[in-house]
Amino acid sequence: MEISYEDKKDCKVMTGKMALPNHYFAGRLGSKFIIALRDENKILGVKCEKCDKVFVPPREYCERCMSKLDECWVELSNEGVITNYTVVNYNDKHLPRRAPYILALIKVDGADTPFPHIVEGIDVEDVEVGMKVKAVFAEETTNTIRDLDHFEPV
């Protein structure tokens, strides 16, 4: 029995719906990170003095030397650069924006690690790696990373 890849007779599409009851605990460090976004509009990270690396979002241990970092808080800039991006081109109700929108990796000034967030205020055609962006905070809290609503070009 042979199969031909030109022959589409066996190709089919299955649809389904995945409902996943989630209970996500932000953790001690994650909570402090979100609370700082929410209450002070500040982006916090943790710094490993030994490796001279600043991690955002904060994590409890340095991934390089395993030093405990839970007390090593640093306040970072609300501005940063896009280190990479993708354009989301489909709509679904669990997604945070209508397509098309930009999901970028943003390294805020002072940090060594980028984190993903939405970029607005610019056409999806015009986004570039290296572009300077600044944080825009949400007016209403959701107690999530989306208390930082999005980034926009400086």
Next chain:
Amino acid sequence: MAEYFGTAVEDIFNTMEERFLSEGTLDVDVTIGYNISGEGGGNWKVTIKEGTLKVEDVDGEVTDCTAILNANAETFVGVTLGKLDAGEAFSSGNIKVDGDLTVLVAVLPKAFKPFKPVIKASAIVESVEERFRPEKAEGVDIKIGYDLSGDGGGQWTVVVKDQTCTLKEVLDDDCTVIMRMEAQVFVDLNQGKLDGGTAFSSGQVKVDGDIGAAGQSASLFEKYVAEGAAEEEGEELISLKCVPSINQRYATGPTMGKWFDGLKEKKFFASKCPQCGRTLVPPREICAQCRVRCNEFVEIGPDATVTLIDVVYYASPDPLTGKIRETPYTALFMVLDGVSRDESFAHDLNPKDIDRIKPGMKVRPVWAEKRTGSYKDLLYFEIAD
């Protein structure tokens, strides 16, 4: 009974049993004596041996122990509650230890959970005048009776009239409402450990008289806060509960399409690598070892030999429906007849076979009656007897 910082010396010893951490003391063998002087004091002997605990209330001074702690009652309670500084108590001589001091430092933190003062129903009722909120009591004229039974219970009447509040240590006959419950239930309600509605509907609280007044009374008073509780305000932690519903769209391509077509006919198909000859189950377009296309298909199974069994007791949701799966359920790894070595395939096991299933057993597929060429066509496997 003499109390210091709201706690009696006895309370500390009486709660040792429930605070004991057996697993922390498996390699411990000590006796600790306590000579507590002053009102409410006494003598106790605590034996911790290989994960067991014995607390004895003894007559006369305790001697002959690994370590003996001598203190007055107030110092002992204060240090235990963290109200007094332990180091200071030692250096000032308010606490003296005979014998091996290191036993207390090394063993006690491992052996016991910290002592938390017992909150008494009477303390909550007696603070009612301080907690009264006159601004909420405009035009309110009620008498609330409390009839609390059991340890720490008693009878009280709280009179609210003309925006003032008075407490009487009797139960008046003409109360607007009387609430009867165990003293502990009352404490739990005030601590937020028990919900008022639940307590009432489960019969733990009985209300005589005007039930509306009982509900209204809650807003007349500030929440009771235990002495010292406000100091240790917890840090805010964030958690998020949500049920995201994600639309799935899976394009089979010709290879997996062939597999699903097979299920419709109660058949299993594997793709076969033209180079190494191994079969791939479910079929894949490319042999990942030889990196060549696999265009040839062979029919395999339908029976299989079990290689590995995972019995899952964790009540996880089925991602396709979001419904919590019945537990236990079993993920069965098996080699379908006619496939090459190492090519195991995973599917569910009929729950009725969970107790009997063993590696090496032969199993057979159970098919859905109505098959459409989808993953739903194959229900599960069962033991082939």
